[in-house]
Amino acid sequence: EAEVAQSPRYKITEKSQAVAFWCDPISGHATLYWYRQILGQGPELLVQFQDESVVDDSQLPKDRFSAERLKGVDSTLKIQPAELGDSAMYLCASSLSREAFFGQGTRLTVV
């Protein structure tokens, strides 16, 4: 069964350091999402790609976060510098039409 792959699964970093997450969507899925989920809350959209183009990044803190999907396939989300408040689960999802399928996420802890 096709899955969304994310790595790493867990990441501990010191504040002010740079951190990057990688996502490989389900093959053929043109839409890719990055969501952030704080413990006890629902996921919130950070950025949405349609192929290699950004469709929605209105909630992405652009002073420290960046995202790219250069060839319209896999994607990288970067945080630099990391802050204590960035500790959360970072989820990648992909979609062919309407249903979005999520990966297992990267749990980030900033110390």
Next chain:
Amino acid sequence: QKEVEQDPGPLSVPEGAIVSLNCTYSNSAFQYFMWYRQYSRKGPELLMYTYSSGNKEDGRFTAQVDKSSKYISLFIRDSQPSDSATYLCAMSAFDNQGGKLIFGQGTELSVKP
């Protein structure tokens, strides 16, 4: 006020009970409604997907959408301990460029043997 409201629980039921999970929303443009199940430290897993109003059944799960009341429900029949998880409702308006999912806070469910 959040666009999607969901009681966080926790909700505890005995094995075999019928579980009712609910969300309300404020954006009348939402047309696509989903329920996700999320186990601890895992990503959300799509359970049910419904377009517009009506009911949809899949095994022990039934999803209902009432757009006139801006209210959606997920029913779980014959609940099992393996159903213990957080259940997230999500919805979207979708347009020509796709659309972001707006999630509820999630309801934590515990099914006791």
